[in-house]
Amino acid sequence: MLTFASLEDSLKHYFGHDTFRPGQKKIIEAALRNKDLLTIMPTGGGKSLCFQLPALLREGLTIVVSPLIALMQDQVDALQDNGINATYLNSTLEYEERRNRQIAILKNQVKLLYVAPERLLNERFALFLDRVHHDVGISAIAIDEAHCVSEWGHDFRPEYSQLKQIRQRYPQIPIQALTATATKRVREDIVNQLNLRSPDIHVASFDRSNIHYEIQPKDRNIYLKLLRAIRAESGAGIVYCLSRNRVEEIATRLKHDGIDALPYHAKLPVEERSKNQTSFLRDDVQIIVATIAFGMGINKPDVRFVFHYDLPRSLESFYQESGRAGRDGEPSKSVLFFSFGDRKKIEFLIEQKPDANEQKIARQQLRQVIDYAEGNDCRRKIILRYFGERYSGNCGKCDNCLNPKPIEDWTEEAQKFLSCVARCQEKFGTNHIVDVLIGSRKQKIHQYGHHLLSTYGIGKGRTADEWRMLGRSLIHQGLVGQTTDGYPVLKLNKRSWEIFRGQLKVEVAVDKSPGKTTTAYNxxxxxxxxxxxxxxxxxxxxxxxxxxxxxxxxxxxxxxxxxxxxxxxxxxxxxxxxxxxxxxxxxxxxxxxxxxxxxxxHQLPVSIPSKSQMATLQLHQQGLSVTEIAQQRGFAVSTINTHLSELIEMNQPVALNKLVTPDKQQAIIEVIRQVGDMTLTPIKDSLGEEYSYEEIRLVRGWWRNNN
The missing domain is CATH 1.10.150.80 (HRDC domain)
Known part of the structure; x- marks a missing residue:
């Protein structure tokens, strides 16, 4: 086996990357200590690497349990194209090919073996694994999509629940369970179902910072809006629809309008479904129009946009589906087209469920999606709160942050709202609280005697929609709690009482204001x-x-x-x-x-400095500092720095060493070599707070002039 000076060296050798993504190195180090692991890492976070790299650094074979044939074939193809010895055994292989692969495994020529859970539990295959364990050694067992083991997960599979037999058969082999999303309840269930021993549990942030989230109204011109949106994008995209009929309709119309699109849903013949998926993965078509059947098995990292033509059934489904975009970390887009007509359709489908408890849970999940769609707060904040993660500030990347609504002080209204929650003994949801505040005469109000409360009718100065908007904002900001057992009952928390005592101000985005940004031609x-x-x-x-x-x-x-x-x-x-x-x-x-x-x-023409840039250059050559030049010319300091960076790029005589120390120049250049020079933010993120954007911009000018 090869030996490396550091994990980073092995990462570069096998996968070509210079640095790990957040959380990866810590997980890999724990895996190399043969710990049982539960890794919760969102789509695009790089969780596959967390078991693939340890497999290459240890003696013996790592077994990877994968639920879908297409998914395991995809990952093996990608590994083999990196020069890594990986293979799979599944029902698509002829006997002779399967036998050849088993021989290669027994000759220790394979480092990663992908199998479905059904095969792993097969007694005949188990005898083969016993021989592998004796002759070659099994270094670890990785269980991908581990949420399938839990009945509380979003994609439960009965065969996954039997995987605890593997722990019983090979008690000393470490097990690593991995999934993209799992609530606390699902995490506990995974640990118990797989009999993990004192596992290291790593829960990465659910924040997909490269995705731009946006809501657009869905009206009678929705198809034309979708068509224009697709034509404005480049790269691959997915359009999710609620029904098979809608999938067929949209795919047909897009093809008629010159868009390379194919349908994907559960009722398509297996061969056609597989063919359409392969065409999308290999960039033979730009668009796949799909129901939620197009999900877990999709290992395409360069999907640039996901459009939800119809309303998803839950916020978790929306997160999973929108997360198919930008798995490679590159800028991507999620757009949800929203109308109340879709809400009525889903409510009708919920009513068809025979189990009352299932209906209750489905209604709460629908309310959470609607709260997301109607919310005025940062979209990212709303999504992360759903997964129990608090996001401070605003992301600056969603539609609500890019086109912010005016912020108003609603502390007094919040005190009224929370007071009503308290006087209703924290037993009701938002709609009931709003009804009390506006003085509704609904029978339910009188049934509970809430028309006699001091808070009854004190909110008549605001509309019901405004009060509901405040309720959503309080929930999204974590200023009031909400139960998640199917009945979303409001509960006061520590921050609620701080509002009562006047220790915390409540600011709410209350209106819609258009905003446009323009980008200069570069x-x-x-x-x-x-x-x-x-x-x-x-x-x-x-x-x-x-x-x-x-x-x-x-x-x-x-x-x-x-x-x-x-x-x-x-x-x-x-x-x-x-x-x-x-x-x-x-x-x-x-x-x-x-x-x-x-x-x-292609050769860019040599640029000539403008009169304004030359005036800045002359003052710089006279020995004036950037601040002094800005004061003398009546410009902002940032403008003068931009002049100087552009002058450096034009090969004009700017004394860079007087503006940025040589050691900082070298550090900035090293990062530019790794991440490129198109945008400053990735460079700044890599360098940290000790480096200013002005310093980076100046050194980037030198880099561009010399490369």
Whole structure:
């Protein structure tokens, strides 16, 4: 086996990445100590690496339990394209091929074996595993999609509940359970069902910071709105619909309007469903229109947008489905088209459920989705609160944050609302509290004697919608609690009492205000985007020849780095994030040739400083500081810094060493080499608080001039 100086070195060797994503290294270190593990990491967080890298660093075979054939085949293909010895055994293989793979396993030529739970529990296969355990050694068992083990999970599978037999058969082999989402109840159930021994439990943040969340009204022109939205996007996308008929209708209309789209739902013939999925994974079509049947088995990291044509049934379903976008960490979009007509459809479906308790839970789940859709608060804050995670501040990336509503002080109204909750003895939900506040004459009010409360009718100065909006905001901000047992009853908490005592001010977003942002044309960025598209076409050609999905060759993020940094030799190419030595040798020459040819055809014209920039340069050469130049010219300091960075990029005589210390320059350059130079935020995030945006911008100017 190969040995490495650090885990980071092994990460670069096998997977081409320079750094771990948040939480990965800690989990891998625990796995290498042979600990039982439960890892909750959202889609796109990199949970597969948490069992794949330890498998490559330990002696013996790691068994991976995967629920879907397509999913295991996808992961094995991706590993093999990285030069990693992985395989699967499933029902799609002929006897001879299955036997050859088993021989390779017994010869210790395989590091990762993917199997379905049914096969793992098969007695004949168990005898084969006993031989592997004796001759080669089984280093660990990883159970992917572990929420399937729990009846409280969103995708329970009975065969998963029998996996505890593996612990009984191999009591000394560490087990690692992994899933994208699991409530506290589901986590406890996983630990018990799999008989995990004092497991290290790692719960990563559920925040998908690269996803832009947005709600759009759904009206009679919804299809045209969807069509325009798709035409405005680039890359692959998913459109989720509630019914099979709607899926077929939308897919047909999109094809008629020139969009490469295919349907996917449970009633399609298995072969057609598989063919459509493969076409989407390999970028032969741009759009898949699907019901929720298109879900867990989709391992496509470069989905750029997910549109919900219909209202999802629960906030957890919405999170799972919208999370199919941007698994590679690149900017992506989630748009939910919302109308009350969809609400009525789902309420009708709920009424068809025979079990009263199921109806109760489904209604609460629907209310949570509607609260999300109608909420004026940060969308990300609402989603994370659902998973028990508090998000401070606003994300600055969702529609509510980008087009903020005016903030008003509603402390007095909040005190009235919470006082009514208290006087109703914390036994009712938002709608009942609102009815009391506005003085409703509903029978339920009189039945409980709430028309006699001091809070009855004290909210007549506001509409019922305004009070409901306040109730949602109090819940989303964590200023009042809400039960989750099917009846969403409001409960006062510590922060509620701080509002009563005047120790906490309540601010609420109350209105809609349009806002637009404009982006200046950047010729360098436009050129990089053009090269990126050429590299995508090259990647597709190579993938088609090798019968692979394009993202298995290189991720979009790696192609963007190629387009920005434009490596001219194999050494520089291999240093890119997402490129390991194996892939550099396999594909490097083709991509470098494409980049060199592009450079020959496209040369940006030499820029000439403007009069304003030259005035800044003259004062700089006279020895004035940035602040002094800004004061003398009557400009903001940021404007002068922008002038200087642009002058440096134009190869003008700016004394960079007087503006940024040489050691900081070197650190900034190292990060630019890793993440590219198109946007400052990723550079700043890597460097930390000691580095200012002004310093980064100045050094970036030098980098661009010299590369």
């Amino acid at each position: 010729p360098r960025q436009a050129e990089a985007e053009l090269l990126f598209e050429k590299l995508r076409k090259l990647r597709k050609q190579i993938a088609d020849r090798n019968s692979l999905a394009p993202y298995m060759i290189f991720a979009d993020s790696s192609l963007k780095l190629m387009a920005q940094l434009r490596p001219k030799n194999i050494t520089d190419f291999a240093n890119l994030s997402g490129v390991n030595e194996y892939k550099a040798q396999q594909y490097g020459d083709r991509f470098i040739s494409e980049i060199l040819e592009f450079d020959r055809q």
